[in-house]
Amino acid sequence: MTSTKNLHHALKQLDTLPPIPSIARKILSLKITTDEGEQELLKLIEQDPAILSKIVGLANSPLFGTNRKILSLRDATILLGSKRVKMVALSFAMLSSMTRKQSGLLNVQGLWQHSLSVAMTMDTLVRLMPDDRRPADEEIYLAGLFHDIGFLVLDYLDPVLSDRFHARLSSGPDRSVEEVEAEMLEMNHSELGALLGRHWNLPESIVTVLKYHHAPNDARAAAGQPLTTLVNLAEKLLPTFGIAEPVLMDIAEQEWQSLGIDLLKVDEIKARVQEHVKKVASMNS
Secondary structure, eight states, rough: HHHHHHHHHTTTTTGGSSOHHHHHHHHHHHHHSSSSHHHHHHHHHHHHHHHHHHHHHHHTTTTOOOOOOOHHHHHHHHOHHHHHHHEEEEHHHHHHHHSSOOOOOOOOOHHHHHHHHHHHHHHHOOOOOOOOGOOOHHHHHHHHTTTTHHHHHHHHOOOHHHHHHHHHHHHOSSSSSHHHHHHHHOOHHHHEEEHHHTTTTOHHHHEEEEEEETTTGGGGGGGGGGGGHHHHHHHHSSTTOOSSOOOOOOOOOOOOOOOOTOOGHHHHHHHHHHHHHHHHHHHHO
């Protein structure tokens, strides 16, 4: 049986995908606008050493410019903010559940760095949007951190095909990811990510982002706007960073204007993005 047939067979049995992790389900349900909700979030994270380590490690990274060593979850939460802590914890729990024990050619650390950079770039963009058009903070980070989870779905369902795909992608850096997917796969990473999003009962707006972040002008992307456009624009500002996913980098004036962003701010945005790319690249974990 060829690897493509393996993927075809696996796609007919999507219940073989892992369920949403228990801790992720609990984190999703928390309302951290209350003291009780925030305390419950910290309690859940403290019970998971891997997530705790990721949060504290992020707080100590150059991204947040602290001049003192962060040792506790509480101090990390003060620095990062409870909303950001919630979404990073949630994303790490979900990504970890999809990561195979024996690593292949998919650069999981690179995927994490790329996804984190997209989320933070979206956060930069949103701050320059009109107040009445901004999506909620939690939606921004959920969309940014999960937009490329389809790569992990492929790696989980068919490791052999995943390795072949990433080898081909790396060997032809001038080819777009869409070209290589059309050549090699039955479903692209956007479609695979959307399947997982529905399997995990993620909000429809997030499922739409997963499916259409490379095609924000598709009429079917409306349910995910403006998040879908934000992800697409962030990826164009971060060409190939963290994971080999070449994208078209041209950004038309209409794309900025569709988000209500002043064109005079574009150079400032690009400078900010390049600065945090350098900081993410310097992260050890």
